[in-house]
Amino acid sequence: MPAEPIHLSVTDAYDRWSRFYDTYDNPMVAAATRIVAQGLGGVQGASVFEFGCGTGRNLSALLAMGAARVTGCDLSIGMLEQARQRDARFELMQHDMTQPLPLESQSFDLALFCLSLEHVGDLEPPLREAGRLLKPSGRIAILEIHPFLSLSGVAAHFQDGSEEIRMPAYPHQFAAYCNTCARLGLRIEFCREWRPCDFQPPLTDKSFKRGSQSPLLLELQLRS
Template identity: 30%
Template sequence: MTDPTLGELTVGVEGLALLRLLHADDRGAAQVARAARMAETREVLERLGREPSLRGPLGVELGLREGYARWAATYDGPLRLFSIEEPPVRRRLEAWPVGEVLDAACGTGRHAVRLAGRGHTVIGVDQSAEMLERARAKVPGGRFVEGGLTDLPLPDAAVDAALCALALVHLPDVAPAVAELARVVRPGGRILISDVHPFLVQLGWQAQFPVGDGRAFVRLHRHRVTDYAAAALAAGLVVSGVEEPALTPEAARTPTTELVPEATETAYAGLPGVVIWEFARP
């Protein structure tokens, strides 16, 4: 058994780009672009036999705890999805009244900083001590504690609102975590969840980051958009908003960008990149 290779990913990206060009609106331009993709695919397949780098693994898989411990130092790099996730999340957070807010899976505190700046009392929870260390440095007035999404270290109805950003995708099942968020939020409160869009995970996206002179990744689990809604409804929440920001060329950068930039952008740009849910706690 061998790990997926950079060459395999590159061929897959060329194929996805070709699929998206099959029935493009500009038929003449699409025909030219399809020919380019076919030619480049043949070139990539020929290169597989002579370039060891294309036969190398995409990255080393790390467990959740080890992965985020090693990623903490470069996590604010920023992550490629931050540019499409942060604007709609922050727009919704700005409408929240000032109160006590849980930042679940807070990471290095990128959203906690904004919450504290708007006058909220912030409680950050994360399973990574290394991430929490950086969050505490950013938000000295916040309270940051170690804990998991399915067993939050808070009593019932402890906060006015909760945020969970780009984290549920690491769980095999989103329902227990959504139920926990509902448990700790007071009646009348809000819950905001952002996550890697299920469509990208179905296409093989993983949480990749550089380590030394190579790459590593933490596994993302495949959910459906409806899994989030079903989990929220089961927890007694009410859907008050949902958005699906699309990938920009910047957010669509992958390990194939340097090898086949045109195919990479054609394959991914415009696809839904993030899903953002806002729920009310009756």
């Protein structure tokens, strides 16, 4: 009989995962990494802030795309340590994204959420803070597990040896994104639902276990 999953806090789970996060076969991370590196665009000379930056994979890609300044926050000390080892140019801080940041308003061109909003129950505090950080011409980019999947129970988890590790996750409906944006005065400028078949070259085999047409990720681009 399979062992029961071990449930940890978000911080403890990512501290544990940080040792092998970048080598773990995670279809959501693989897809999101590809979208950031190939699809975000418009970051040449930009200042970027990532909420839940993890090991700095996206920050590294953004620098390679020409971003002038990349800053990120994360709850996990372990993930931040991996990010610091990746590139000394990253500006990093340990911080809870549901709380105000010690940063000046209107100081960033792009705010990024990538597989991080599933760990907050209320979308409004982090999106409000992202809006505060944006310059008047700035935008917010969101890449999250598709609601079809999250509402069916798919959430961040990993296998560490014989143990399955799970952490708090909150499925957000399309309506939650739309209504939160409306309350905050944010406009959804672009929306795309990414499927395994949309990626060339193909993602790993694990990404296709629900079929090539089954949505993996939701991408939103917001402006104030």
